[in-house]
Amino acid sequence: MKKLVMKIMGGCCAFLLLVGLFACKEVKVKTASSTAYFFDRPARMWEETFPLGNGRLGMMPDGGLEKEKVVLNEISLWSGSKQDTDNPQASYSLPAIRRLLFEGRNDEAQQLMYQTFVCKGAGSGQGDGANVPYGSYQLFGNLEIDYTYASTDSVSNYRRQLDLQEAVTTTSFKRGGVSFVRESFTSFTQDVGVIHLTADVEKALNFSFTMNRPEYVSLRLEGNDLWLEGQLPDGVDTTACRGMKFAACARVLLPKGGSMTAQDGRVSIKDASEAILLVSMATDYFQPDYAGQVSRLLEQASGKTYATLEREHISAYQQYFNRVTLDLGSSERESWPIDRRLAAFAQDKNDPSLQALYFQFGRYLLISSTRVGLLPPNLQGLWCNTIHTPWNGDYHLNINLQMNHWPAEVTNLSELHLPLIE
Numbered sequence: 001m002k003k004l005v006m007k008i009m010g011g012c013c014a015f016l017l018l019v020g021l022f023a024c025k026e027v028k029v030k031t032a033s034s035t036a037y038f039f040d041r042p043a044r045m046w047e048e049t050f051p052l053g054n055g056r057l058g059m060m061p062d063g064g065l066e067k068e069k070v071v072l073n074e075i076s077l078w079s080g081s082k083q084d085t086d087n088p089q090a091s092y093s094l095p096a097i098r099r100l101l102f103e104g105r106n107d108e109a110q111q112l113m114y115q116t117f118v119c120k121g122a123g124s125g126q127g128d129g130a131n132v133p134y135g136s137y138q139l140f141g142n143l144e145i146d147y148t149y150a151s152t153d154s155v156s157n158y159r160r161q162l163d164l165q166e167a168v169t170t171t172s173f174k175r176g177g178v179s180f181v182r183e184s185f186t187s188f189t190q191d192v193g194v195i196h197l198t199a200d201v202e203k204a205l206n207f208s209f210t211m212n213r214p215e216y217v218s219l220r221l222e223g224n225d226l227w228l229e230g231q232l233p234d235g236v237d238t239t240a241c242r243g244m245k246f247a248a249c250a251r252v253l254l255p256k257g258g259s260m261t262a263q264d265g266r267v268s269i270k271d272a273s274e275a276i277l278l279v280s281m282a283t284d285y286f287q288p289d290y291a292g293q294v295s296r297l298l299e300q301a302s303g304k305t306y307a308t309l310e311r312e313h314i315s316a317y318q319q320y321f322n323r324v325t326l327d328l329g330s331s332e333r334e335s336w337p338i339d340r341r342l343a344a345f346a347q348d349k350n351d352p353s354l355q356a357l358y359f360q361f362g363r364y365l366l367i368s369s370t371r372v373g374l375l376p377p378n379l380q381g382l383w384c385n386t387i388h389t390p391w392n393g394d395y396h397l398n399i400n401l402q403m404n405h406w407p408a409e410v411t412n413l414s415e416l417h418l419p420l421i422e
Helices: 002-010 090-102 106-116 290-302 306-321 338-347 352-369 400-410 414-421
Strands: 036-039 057-061 067-074 141-148 155-163 168-175 178-186 193-199 205-212 217-222 225-231 245-253 259-263 266-272 274-283
Touching: 036 338, 057 178, 057 193, 067 193, 067 274, 090 106, 168 306, 178 306, 193 205, 193 306, 205 217, 205 225, 205 245, 205 274, 245 266, 245 290, 266 274, 274 290, 274 306, 306 352, 338 352, 352 400, 400 414
Parallel strands: none
Antiparallel strands: 036 155, 057 067, 067 141, 141 205, 155 168, 168 178, 178 193, 193 274, 205 266, 217 225, 225 245, 245 274, 259 266
């Protein structure tokens, strides 16, 4: 079951699964939509977080109250290195393997195939390729945000939602008379991750953040900008990391004031009413000057207001998503949290809008996990939270790659075949 859920949330093996805030003004909270689903609590596991992606970058926020983890991904981050795996002798065994299969001698055919019809070298490491030349798709890192509140009152009106129509997540709740709203997206125009934090009471927003990764990274501060930098193993040299290089930078903007300090790998914000947290990431797979790319993207995004960032992102994303609508009818269950709604569906299938949502979620995952000119979606789309991604997060040609692309032609997303073809 865990593997199934991972595949569903990773977006590879099935289709499952502005606000402007001003001090002392009412908070606008997004409500139920036929193209949205929500929880009434923070995520209890990674598979319950929301997958955000712009074809290159991925973010998965868990909506935690005191501590929020946002898993970060970049479609090209692989360990390993180039290798010669071509085995020209393999083809000579194919006639014998076929003959044995046609004769019903399957065990012998399998044994001969394992002996001869394989690549040279260590192969995929039996699905554990992170430290062999084959490599593994890997977690880029984690952004961890710690929140502090003036009140110890219990939380009310908690809602955590992903709107497929806008590719934006919204977390909203009330605590101690203060309404807090968080919005997140991976920008389709600025190519950075964006997290917008607001409170409807002046100076009620207090938090700090850092970034981390289980291995092969270092942190440094450049003013108030926090950098995470690293290099993965190539699977050949076991004494040093000589594989892919990568970097990320997180920056906070405070449009309505507040104080900011940075030390010991952490940035702290106090007495703010609004904060815009930008995260830029890159590897040297596409761009040798990957650190320069991180800085350039960050500077470009920093020059825009949040309203502009969100509006431009939604407009660019909807050029894909809005090509197809599906209306199968409505249901009172649209106002239910998705976990309760799915449990009810298992007993009673009379929830037509859930089936339409499921259809659109498949399109959403394809749009979010690949982009023309980059890479096709891997075994988990572009989302993973581990160093040793299950099955290396690679490109399985026996069925998974095909399933990723099922929505491309039949749901008016033809150009999203191009990364695979190219």
